[in-house]
Structure formats: structure tokens, C-alpha cells
Amino acid sequence: MSSSLYSIGLSGLQSSTARISTTGQNTANVDTEGYSRQSTSTVSVSGGGVRIQDTERVVNQYINQQLWSDTSTYNYYESYHSMMSSFDAIFGEESVSISTYVDNAFSALQTANSDPTDSAARSNAYANLDELVAQYNELADYISTQKNLANEEINDSIDTINNLTSQISDLNSQIYKLESSTGSTANELRDTQEQLVKELSEYLDVKVKYDDNDLMTVNLASGQPLVLQGSSNELRLSSDSSNPDNELSISLDFGKYDVGVTSEDLGGSVGGLISFRNEFVTSAERMLGQQALVLADTMNTQNQLGLDADGGYGINLFSTGAINVTPNANNSDSDLTISAQVTSGSSGDVTTDTYEVVMTSATAFKVVTYDVSGNITGESDNVDITGNTGQPYEVEGLGVSITLDPASSYASGDKFQFIPTKNAASTLDLSARSGDDLALAAPIAVSSSSSNLSDVEIAISSITNTDPSSSAFAQSGGLYPSAPQTLNFTASDEMEVLDANGNVLATVTGITDYSNLLEQAGLADDAGFDISLDGTPTAGDTFSMSFNDSGEADNYNGLLLANLQNASTVGGTQTYSEAFTSLVTEVGSLTASLSTNADSSEVIMNRSEAARDEISAVSLDEEAVNLLRYQQSYTASAQILTAAQSTFATLISALG
Template identity: 35%
Template sequence: MAITTDLLNIATSGLRAQQTLLQTTGNNISNVNTEGYVRQRTSLEAEKNGGVGQSYTSRVLDQFALNQMRRDTSHFSELEAYYDKAQLLDEAFANSDASLSTSISKFFASLQTAADEPNNMAARSLVLGEGESLLGHFAYLSGYTQDLESDLNIEFESLTDRANSLIEKIADINQQIKITQSANVKDTPGVLMDQRDQAILELSELVGLQTQNRDDGSTLVYLDTGQALVMEDGTFNVFSISGDPDPNNKELRLYNGTRGVTINLPDTEVGGRIGGLYTYRDELLNDAQRSLGQISLALADAVNQQNHLGMDLDGQLGGDIFTLPTVAGMEYKDNSNLALRLNSRVEAGRANELTTADYKITINNATAGAPATADLTVEVLNPDGTAVTDINGSPLVFTYNGVNAGPGEWVSIADGLQVELPDAASYADGDAFLIQPTKYAAQYLDMNTVRGEDLALASPIRVSSDINNLGDTIIIGTSVTNTTVDATNTDPDTSAFTAAGSLQGPGAAPGGGVGAPAEIYFTAADTYEIRDSAGTVIVTVAGTNTLENLLGQGAAQAGWPAAWTALNDYPGYDFSLQGIPKAGDSFTLSFNTDGTDDNRNGLALANLENVDTLRRNASVAVGGTNQYTFHAAFSTTVGVIGEKVSSADIAYQAADAMLTHSKNWHESVSGVSLDEEAANLVRFQQAYAASARLLSTAQTLFDTILSAAR
């Protein structure tokens, strides 16, 4: 079939086509520095009757390169956020010029100096000064971590606001693209798509995401964890953050305003900068805060308890050197009454059981009475709210039924803690509270004394041998394990010590009849009597093959008073001998009156630095290998932070290289090359000039034909 050729139309279509090509090239050149701009290319179709037909302008884009750049952007931003924050924490904890370990060492060194000269008031004052300095160091580090936490929460707010703005922008551009593309299916709305892709790229810096392109031109956006951000129907989910019950522990959620649905998110798995910050908080910051609190509480309690076992410069039993804080429980928002309270504290003498865990306490069956009672369920939680498990993988949960409730009624629970339910029977079933005994504890320790005299450097017990002893036995050690004073003898923790600075006399010991052990009298080399201060025999130990812990051996005999056996630690002191005694040898135990030159308890105080005191692992019972020293605990914390910072640095450098590679890949496809565009400009100009020449020729021929026809 013959094709009718219209030279004028051919020339005109050529001009229009070359003009479009020149416009596309000019647009590319103009936007060479426009962020997110994807270069465009115009394709032409030839008409069957001659000339150029429809032109199509589209973006030059490799979707695989774009997706890879988004993934690498998310990964890099996540590691960058983690590394930057972790470095700040590492610098504070690993600073050798202001090391907490140095402060701990100075404090115990001052105790050693005071023990060397127990009557030296300057040495005693130095102990209190170093104690103040140590508490100040604890408070500084704890306050610093709290400032980091506050800054982190501000950044969470800012980043989620930015993410929500980008999500809304993407959803809005999607709608514009769908409308534009439905009106003109031939041309791609490049500017809108560039804006949307740039918004998605910026969003990928904040969270890890996946996209799905639709035939209508829209792009659906999902988190890497599968939750939708921008949906097909045009609706979208936005981020929200809140803390229940801890307002400082921000949790990430998705909220759909159209459907009224809230979705909890796995904070550390969302990727991007937000995910990196959550990982840093949950892996490093939370543990560092709680480790500081655990060390500070354990140290303060250990010093207090050891000081209790000594005698001060005034001849009195020792008291607390430090004051440990009481921590208010945080109520969950679903509680029946948000005005109800729960308080917690470390039980004296049990700080070695402390862990770095948090605890959720649920109250049931609160019953009125005198006192009121309640049932408790205690769940041991990690800082991120997940359950701490035992060695078999089962959640650690403890139940306590019928415990006393009311003001001043402190109930002992797991891991060295006590709780108080001051609102008695007002609690409803299911009311729950979160306690964080160690999170901020290091900031709220205080000195309980300003008197150097209150340091109980002496031992309150004195053992003396009779001058007429014939054996070669010598005293090789005394021990004091309990100095609790209770004149009524109803406290299960009572000891043989009295408030008057003596041992319980005849008839004053629990159960009556006899007094506290005050004499060891040997009737043979392997047999001895334990007597009170009146000489009354309390029990006889026969056939012994060791002279260690003589009172402890007596407590194992059938004749040991039942009232004493029922107590936790009576009389609270003991001693050991070495050598071979003779019949008639005796050793007298008494209160160490005027023993101000004694330094036995001072040495024990100084040695606490080397004692395995802190609990390592919440999943394993305290004791044995599950304990370590104050220095080892802090060194472990510093080491973990340093190790994670080092690993993060390596991963960060690798992610940076990967991002550079993917950016270059994307830019090589979609970026504007001025050299290429300049060459195209010359080529299209020549084609435009040729089309114009053709049009001029067509016009001349047409005029010639008209002239011939006249």
C-alpha cells in the first residue's frame, strides 16, 4: 500500500520532537545539582505516514540499584547512630583520669590507713572524705547516663516526628501521581516520582523499609519487620512513642488514625537511625545504668553490714555509714487507681543478691485486716521488658501469698529486695507496678554519718586466755557475724549483744535459764564445756578433732538450747584456737570494752575490696562462681561497652563502604552526566536545525506550486 507523505507534517513533527528532546536535555542539565533528581530520557516513535509520532518522557532508573541504596542507607544510619552514642558512653566509663575503679581503690585504701591507726581521727576523717568522693563519682556517672537517656528520648521524639512527616508526604504524593498518571498514561510524572523517591530515601535513613511499586504509579512502603507504613488504599500508619509504666523508657508503636489501630513494634528491629538508637539503649545504656546502681548499692550495703559487726570509737556497736535509697514503684496505666503506691528498697545485708533486672509486681487478693494482706506475683524483667529466664529457659516468676500490707510493712521478696504496700487493702486485683531498684540508685546514695568516730574499726568481742592455762593453745581468730540487738529476744535475727555494750548475762539469753556463751573450759584435750558468764554449762563438746569455730561445734550438739537453734544466727560470734589444750584450760569471751586500739573489723572493712560480693547473673542463684568483686564488676561493664564500640566501629566502616558503592551504582544509572547531556544538546540542536531546514524547503516548494498555479 502506498504511503502518502506530507513533507510539511514531517518537518513540523521533526521540529516538535527535537524541541521535546532539547527540553528534556535542558531539564537534565538544569537539575544536575537537584537532590533526588533522576535524569529523564525522551523516546520517539515514527509515524507510518512519515514524520515523528508520539514522544514518551520517562526516568532512567534501575530499581534494583535504588532498592540497594535504600537498604544500605538504612544499615549505615543504624550503625552510625549506634556507634556515635556508644562512643559517648565509652568515653565516660573508660576515662582513666576519672575512673570509678580509682575512686573505689582510694576509699578502701583510706580504710586500710585508718585500720593501721584506729585512734587517728585524721585517718578516720579521710575515710569519710573518700566516701563522699566515691558517692560523688557514682552520682556523676549515673547522672551522665541519665542525661544521655534524656537526650535520647528527645531524639526519639524528633526522629519519629520527621518519619511521620515523610510517611504522610509519600502517601500524599502517591495520590497526586495516581491522578496525574490516570489523566496522561503516556508521560511519567517525573518530578512527583523524584520527590516521592527522595522522601522514601530520607525515610530509609530513619527506619529499615521495603517498597512495592503498583501499576497505578503508587509505591507502597513497609517496614523490614512487615508492618505497613503507606498502604494501597491511600491510608498510612504513623509512629508514636510512649512509656508504660516508665515514661523514660520510650516504646515504639504504629498508629492508624483512620482505623484506630495501634501496633507494638520490636524497637531494636526497625532498622535505620531509630532502630540503631533503640539497640544502643537496650544493649548498652540500660545495662550501664543498672550496673552502676548494682555496684553502688552492693558496696554501700557491704560496708554498712561490716561496720555493724564492729565497735566504734565511742565503744558502741557500729551503725550505717551510707544511706541507701527507697525507690517508688511506677504504676501501669491500666491500674484501678493511679494514686495507689508501692515502694521498694534493698533489704539490709542482702544487696549481694541484687541483679540488674527490673521487677513487675502484680497485686491480688488485697484483704482488709490488722494488718491488711495481699498476694503478690513478682516477674523478673530485662530492661526492655522481656522476661529474665532461668538456666532452663523458663521465665523467673515468684509468688508470695498473704503478705502484710500497709504503711511500714516491708515484705522481703526475691533478689535482696523489700516492698511496701502503703495503701493496704485499697488495691484491686491485677494492679501492677514496675520497680527499677538499680537504674538510678547510684545518684541517690548518701552518707549516713559525718563523724569519724562512727567507723567501727574494732571488733566488739574479746577473747582472753586464762593466765594459768597449761596447754600451748593460742587464739588464731575471732569472728563476728551478727550484732542485732533485741531486748525482747523476739527478733529471729537477734544476737547475744546488748545495747549497753555487753553480752547477755545469765538468764537473759533467748529461752532463759542461761546467758550468752562467755567461756570455753577444757576438761580434756578433745573435750570442752561452753559456759555462760556465771559458769553455768550450756553444752559439752566431746571428741572434737579440731579447735576451729568452737561455738559452732557446740551449736551442732544435742544440748544446744532449742531457743537458740530457732534463731538465724545466735550468738553471732565465734573463735578458733590452735595447739593442744590441757584439762583446766579456759578462754573467756567478753565485750571488747575500751578496745579502741583494736583494728580487726577495720581490716575486714578494708578487705571488702577483694571479696566476691556482687551477683553476676540473674538466672543463677547467688553464691559460688556467680559472684565477683566491685572492681571486676565495673571492669566487666567497661569491657562490654568497649567491645561493642569496637565491633560497631568495624561494622560502621564496612557499611560506609557499602553505601558509597550503592550510591555510585545508582548515580551511574540515574545521575546526570554533563558531558553526555552536552553531546546530546549538540546532536538535538543539529536535528532541530535540519528539521527547520526541511520545513523551509517544504514552504518554498509550496510557494512555487502556488505561483505556478496562478
């Protein structure tokens, strides 16, 4: 009996000692981050006594996984929101708003229109246009800087991720070695490993499982393994040179080959940064570029239809850089090239999409457009330009012209991508040399004969073309002799159109509408201009049209330039200022949405952490109660040993 009491008392002492030791370990690590409280379990021994079974961590892996997932979600929104907050602060500032610079430039242009002979007013208008260009360049540079900043943060994060996964895999090896040699659980190593996973989840959305040896495997949300037993696969960051946006992409290095990882599955701060970099920055860059492109094209087109301060034809006020075209890596010949340019006067059709030219034969192609997310937004008709390679071909409805290289041999399936708006804001430049290049005057002058019986006045209704090769305007100035120069009304509803030599170019009868008379005569397209009367003329009335040799004080074209400020030119629906306001609104809306998502996801993450702590964190109150219990148990076991000793002594005395 005493032998059994000794065994029971001793095992009780050992059990209580182990539990007290576990309680001490828990208490000592109450403030240790990632520590999971431990519990020593025992089993009853047949014949009496207790045996220590194991000391295990108190964890719930489902709750841990939920915490890691919620941590990833929060960090995705937080990193994205952090980058967007900077954007919102800059683009929402009125002093840097494109709208402010547009207002200043067009106000100065209106001042110049009030006296086109005032060189100081012209110089001021020129200076304000230059400031507008500089602001486009500055905002484009800011966007580029933010993109580079995101690149640097992503690079640093990838290095950190690879370091964390390497540590996790190393711990797998240590855990296996320790547990297989001692038969006990490597609690502290597993705590450290799970803490590393929590840190990893700040960068990526990861899924954790355990293999047959109870070793941790870590996978990306898309399923690719980051950690397998004692090895880890590193993430690699690269940019896609075949993509005109040069988007960042991430791949998983398996040694002999790499596997691409889609950015939608990344999560965490890296996912947020890549979404910011590849989606928002790309969109903002294109939207700002579209505005700059339309400004340059519409102002250039209108300026070319007037006469400058020296009486010469208007030149381009602005320029933008050449459009970069990226050949597909799988083309039939790696040296194949095409060129693309915005069709003059058609910038309103240009979208922020990616344009892809797909060769359907050696001399035919179609253009497919894609939005920022890669979804098809449109497709042109098939274009066959047999015999016209080397010449720009306008793609109807898309605002661009494509030129094939006559020295290249294209094959069906060859592809080329470009983004017309990508670099337009950063490369926008004021190509005008001074305010004198502002073509404020109309290229023609019109007048009514002093001998006319009616008081009807003639006016310019439109100027559409001043190109000497395709209009009535001569290269050195003036109108070609064969151009329409006189209207002679033989009756109130009949007229003859005469050239400089009095030859009848056209006769029109039955006139009821006195607007666009050259169009009614079928001469407007060739002339490049048209005129209208403000009433019904009398038979014998004549009206003349001549080159505007003395139009220094004329502001006809200047007013049309100024009116572009309020024209729906960007995308055919917005003014210059409205388009920028749309960008500012998008920035503000996205920033606010991300802020809301970051706040709500933080609440959810904190709840998951509280749920984890409720199970696994150390409670000093609970440990104090346990310590008293185990001390009492220890004391009781000691008393059992004392009783056993007394009983044994009594037995010995009785035998003696």
C-alpha cells in the same frame, strides 16, 4: 508526496526539538540533588513521520529501594555509634573511673586501720568514701543526661518525620492532579518526592510501593502505612508509665486509634537512638546501680558487726533510695501497692533484671525476673505468707524482700514490677556522719587465762550478728549475762561453755577441730560470734570472751571492711572494681562494634548510591553526544522540509 515530506520533516523537527529540550533539562540539573535524568521517547507514525510519546525519568525503583534501605541501615549504626562514642570517651577515662575512687577509698581505710585512734586518718577515709559516692552519683547523672539527650533528638526526629510524610502525601495529590489533567508525567514532582523519601530513610527504614494510580505509598518496615495517596499518618512518641524503666515507645496515629510500633522494626537514626536509650542506657544504668547497691549493702553489713570510735555498734555507712514499684495497669484495684527492699547482706544475689511480683492468691505470690530484652531469666517458688502480711518476706536466691500491704485486698493475677538496681547509683549517699562512724574494732575481746598450762591462743573466728534483739550483745553495750563468756576445758578434747554466772550452757566432747567452737556447741547463731583456738588445749585451760570495752586501737573489723575491696561481691563473681571494668569493657566493645558496622554500612550505602547514579544521574559526556545527535537530526529534518518545499515548487511550475 510533498505533503508526506512536509509531515515527516515537521514531525522530525518537533521530535528533535523535544529531545534537545530534554537534553538541556538534564544538563541544567546535573548538580540538582535527587534529579533523575529524563529521556524523551517517540514512536513511528503510520504513513510517515514520528510522534512524541512521552518524556520519562530514567529510574530503577528496585535500586532506589535498596538505596533507601541501605541509607536507613547506615544511619541506624551512625546515630547509635555517635551516642556511644561520648560514653566511651567518659567511661574509658581513668580519672573518672570508679576503680580509681575505690582504690583511693580502701587505701585510706587501710591507713586508718594502721592506727584506729588517729582521727585524721579516719577523717581522710571518710572523705575518700564521700568522693566515691559522689563519683557514682556523677556517672549516674551522666547516664541520665545522655538519656535525656537521646529523648530530645528522638522528639526532634519525630517532628521531622511527620513533616516529611506530610510533604510526600501532598506531592501525591499534586502529581495526581497534574498527570490526570495533562496526561504527561510529573517528573520533577516525582523526583522531589523520591528525594523526600531518601531524607525520610535517614530516620526510618521505609518500604515504598505504588498504587493503581502510580501514586506512592510509604510503609514502615513492619508494614504500617505512613503515606496513603493524599494522606499521611503521624508518628507519636510516648513513654510507658507502667514500665519501671519508663521506656520510650512509638505509635502510629490513625485518627481514631493508635497502633504501637516495635523499636526493632524502626531502623534509621530514630531506631539507633531508641536502641541506645532503651537498651544500652538501661543496661548501663542498672549495671552501675548494681555496683552501688552491693557496695552499700556489703559495707553496711560489715560495719554493723564492729564498734565505732566511741565504742558503739556500727551503723550503716551508706544509703540508697527506696525501690520504686510500678503496679500493673490491669490490676484488680488501681490502688494496690507492695514494697520491695534489698535483703540486708544478700545484695550478691541481686541481678540487673526487672523483677515482677505475680500474685497467685490473695496472700501468695511468685517473683519472675526479666532481662533488658524482656526475656524471662528466672522464677521463684510460690510464696504463701498467710498471717505475715505487713512484714518483709525474703525471696530466697533473689536478694530482695517483699512486703504486702495488710490493708490491701489482692487478687490472683495482680502484678507489680520493680528494678532493684535502677536508681541505686544516683541515690547512693554517705549516711555516716564522720570518720568516727567507721566501726574498726571487734565487738568482743578474747583472752587466755594466765594460769593455762598450754600456750594455746584464742582468736575471734567470726562476728555474724550484733543486733541486741537476736544476739548476745546488749542494747546499751556489753554481753547479756546469759551469753557464752567462758570456755573451760575439762580434758583436751572436752569443754564446757559457761555464762557470766558460771552456768554451763553446753558441754562438748570428742573435739578434734578447735575452730568455731561455739558452733560445735550449738551456740554460735544465738551468740552472734564464734571463736577458735590455734592448737590443742590442756585440761584445766580456760578462755574468756567479753565485750570489747577498751578496743579503741583494735582494727579487727576494719581489716574485714578493707578486705571487701577484693571480695567477689557483685553478682557473687566480681569485685567492685571488676564490675566497673566489665561495664567499661561493654561500652568499649559495643562502641567498636558499632563503628565497624557504621563503616561497612556506609560503604554499602555508597555503592547503592553509585548504582543509582549510574542509571539515573546526568552524565555530561553522554548528554553532549546526545546533543550532537539531536542537532544533526534537527538539521536533517530541516533539509527534508527544504526538499519538500523545492519539490512542491517544481510541481507548481510544471503545472503552470
